[in-house]
Amino acid sequence: xxxxxxxxxxxxxxxxxxxxANWERTLGLRPDVRFHDEHEKLDIARFYLGGTALELIQxxxxxxxxxxxxxxxxxxxxxxxxxxxxxxxxxxxxxKGVPLVEDSPVEGMEGSYFNIHPRAMNGVLVQLWSGxxxxxxx
Amino acid sequence: xxxxxxxxxxxxxxxLEGAVQTWTEVLGLKVVNRYRDxxxxxxxxxxxxxxxxxxxxxxxxxxxxxxxxFIRDRGEGFLLVSLKVDSVDEAxxxxxxxxxxxxxxxxxxxxxxxxxxxxxxxxxxxxxxxxTHEG
Numbered sequence: 196x197x198x199x200x201x202x203x204x205x206x207x208x209x210x211x212x213x214x215x216a217n218w219e220r221t222l223g224l225r226p227d228v229r230f231h232d233e234h235e236k237l238d239i240a241r242f243y244l245g246g247t248a249l250e251l252i253q254x255x256x257x258x259x260x261x262x263x264x265x266x267x268x269x270x271x272x273x274x275x276x277x278x279x280x281x282x283x284x285x286x287x288x289x290x291k292g293v294p295l296v297e298d299s300p301v302e303g304m305e306g307s308y309f310n311i312h313p314r315a316m317n318g319v320l321v322q323l324w325s326g327x328x329x330x331x332x333x
Numbered sequence: 334x335x336x337x338x339x340x341x342x343x344x345x346x347x348x349l350e351g352a353v354q355t356w357t358e359v360l361g362l363k364v365v366n367r368y369r370d371x372x373x374x375x376x377x378x379x380x381x382x383x384x385x386x387x388x389x390x391x392x393x394x395x396x397x398x399x400x401x402x403f404i405r406d407r408g409e410g411f412l413l414v415s416l417k418v419d420s421v422d423e424a425x426x427x428x429x430x431x432x433x434x435x436x437x438x439x440x441x442x443x444x445x446x447x448x449x450x451x452x453x454x455x456x457x458x459x460x461x462x463x464x465t466h467e468g
Contacts, residue, residue, distance in 0.1 A: 196361050200384025204342060204414055208457045221433040221455045222336065222416075244416065245338025246385045251457065269458035271411040274342065276360065276383060293359050316355065317346045317390070318410030 196284045202324060203241075203248045203275035207260050211253040215240050218251070227331035231255070232304050243331055273310070273320040281307045281325045305329060334424040336416050340464050341380070341387035343412040345400050349392040353379045356390060369394065370443050376400055413450075415462035421447045424463045 208214040218224045226240035236256035242249045252272065254261040263272050278284045281300045288295060288311065296310035306326010313320045346352035356362050362381040369377045375398030381388045391412060393401035403412060418424045421440040428435040434452035441448055448464040 198360055198362060198383050201339070201342065201386040201388065204339070206457055206459055214457050217456060220431065221428065221451060222461070223334065223427075224336065244336060247339035249339065249414065267407075270453075271414070271459060274411070288359065291359070311359065313410075315359065317344055317352050318408050319344055321360070 196278055196280075196287050196323075199277040199279065201247050201274060202277040202328065203250055203273075204271060205273045205275060206249070206251050206270065207263050207272040208251045208253050208269050209264060211238050211240055211251060214251045214253070218242070226251075228329050229332070230329060234304050235260075241329075248328065273322050275308070275322045275324050278323045278325055281309065281323060284323050285309050334427045334463075335419045337419065338417050339386050340415040340417040340462075340466075341389050342414050343389045343391050344410065345403050345412040346390050346392050346409050347404060349377055349379060349390055352390045352392070353381075356381055356388070362388065368443070371395070373441065373443060374399065413460040413462050415448070415464045418463045418465055421449055421463055421465050425449055 215226060224242050227243045229240045231238050236254060236258050237260060238253045238255055240251045252260055260272055285295065285300060294312035294315050296312055300307040300309050305328055306324055308322050308324035311321040353364060357364065362383055364379050365382045366380040367378060371394045375393055375395040377392050377394050379390045391400055395401060425435050425437060425440065428451065434455050435449055436452060437449040445467045446464055447467065448462050451461045453460045
């Protein structure tokens, strides 16, 4: 398995509008694209910063992100790494006995992915993903 | 201030060698550099290459260091994201002018790298470092 890049740093927030205002007021960053991911039940504002994107995500239903917010508060929820073949990566990690969150790859809005359990990665939720990220809005 | 990209991310760990073994074996990442900063940040660091970005595994060299305190409060996990800027001096001036909680008056230094931090309260609980590499 080859990691091609750290594709996304995903930050759980309670209020997307206020959070977008925070990042603009503090760092002068404006989102390159904003969208709703109905599959994940998330509202997302994303900044493309070279090869790695940074995104703010607000849950729109009860899900893993809303539970994370209740338990830990706002902060980085997941690191998304790009691999060339998600199925092969999953088979390889299962072979090694690495604890995975899903039994088979999830087909999402921007590609397919699975997550490694944070207990195996020093408390970090690591996602391995392959697909195409949305283009910046014009 | 121009933000040029994500320079690196840091993960706070209790045992650096154990963490290096985990991240290299599970993800196949390679260690490209190591450094220690006992005087300033009190950290022992392994840098792993992930595409154009560096992932740093960071252990504390001092039980009262900032990384040791972070782990005591929150456990191991994501510590910070470092954004590459064209000038840290200019970034500090600009953030102060905006009333943003930047932690330093002057950039900190490790080797050829100049950096400062923005307080996580301004950025949804995320500790953001602003960094530039000289030369």
